[in-house]
Amino acid sequence: QQQVAYNTYALRPAEIKNLVGKRIAVVAGSSYVERLKELKQQFPKLTWEEKPQQESEELLGQVADGAVDCVVADSHVISVAQIFYPNLDVAFDVGKEEELAWAFPKDGDAELYAKAQEFFARIHKDGTLLRLLDRYYGHLERLEGADVESFLEGMKTQLPKFRKLFQQAQEITDIDWRLLAALGYQESHWDPLATSKSGVRGLMMLTAYTADYLGVSNRLNPKENIPAGARYLQYLKDSLPERIKEPDRTWLALAAYNTGQGHLEDARVLAKRMKFDPDSWTDLKKSLPLLSKPKHFKKAKHGYARGAEAVIFTENTRTYYDILVRFAPPHKPAPLQATLVTFPPPPDTDATLSG
DSSP: OEEEEEETTSOOOOSGGGGTTSOEEEETTSHHHHHHHHHHTTOTTOOOEEETTOOHHHHHHHHHHTSSSEEEEEHHHHHHHHHHOTTEEEEEEESSOOOOOOOOOTTSOHHHHHHHHHHHHHHHHSSHHHHHHHHHHTTTTSSOHHHHHHHHHHHHHTHHHHHHHHHHHHHHHOOOHHHHHHHHHHHHSSOTTOBOTTSOBTTTTBOHHHHHHTTOSOTTOHHHHHHHHHHHHHHHHHHSOTTOOTTHHHHHHHHHHHHOHHHHHHHHHHHHHTTOOTTOHHHHHHHGGGGGSHHHHTTSTTOOOOHHHHHHHHHHHHHHHHHHHHHSOOOOOOGGGOOOOOOOOOTTOOOOOOO
């Protein structure tokens, strides 16, 4: 669906005639230009600027910055952009809803067309298409605009205090510092003194048991807390079966960080019982919430769990990570600085699902 995006700091244009006199930008040579040409027949004073060297994502950023008033773009592109620009919103739809599709010339290679049909049939049947959709769009609607605004503000005011610590944690675990920072924000909003009612403490919200195991003497000291949280996340990733590939491996580890390895394993066992893929985050998002229902947690090895919270926790962290990837540069340590640290599992660790 083509839509008109605008900056919420300005008045929302309610219909096409309200766009007359506005600074409108669109990608040159796109279907958006054709749509605007159709509308110009009804509103002759409607004007716009075609941008040959820019994509819709960049133009939407200009709307958020106030450089242009409106942009016409596809709904899925605007949805992604709203993660990064909370002051971006949809004014109204333009035209009828359309389907995304691959186009082939009628006189083109028939074998190529047949292979494409086979490809789409296969990824639809084996769940690959759903996993791809989830990877790029599945976590987009978890956060409200106010949540994103608070995060962006925190990036300016709080994150600089801990950036080096997160980067040092990357050097000892090889986990992107931006993912660790996203996890830290989801846990405590980068508050080194954070303490929960259950006694979990510090910026990365470590339990007393985990802190003792990792040799942390003061959980409220971010110099100890952040690298310990990073090492624990790395341990959770390493504990999963080798066959689980990225990015599912990371999303499952994040869920375990929140709910515990045992409950994650219960969700994987339940997923397999329900004919889901226990190695797929897309499918575990379905089984984890079921661990709060008697029908399922009574049969689970580790009992009741607030699995839905683990799903929200992971999806929020994914979104914060996306924002950091867009606005914060990666950390590239000198080769001699990169030292991976591993440690054995605690003696009480449950075996992971191997079947």
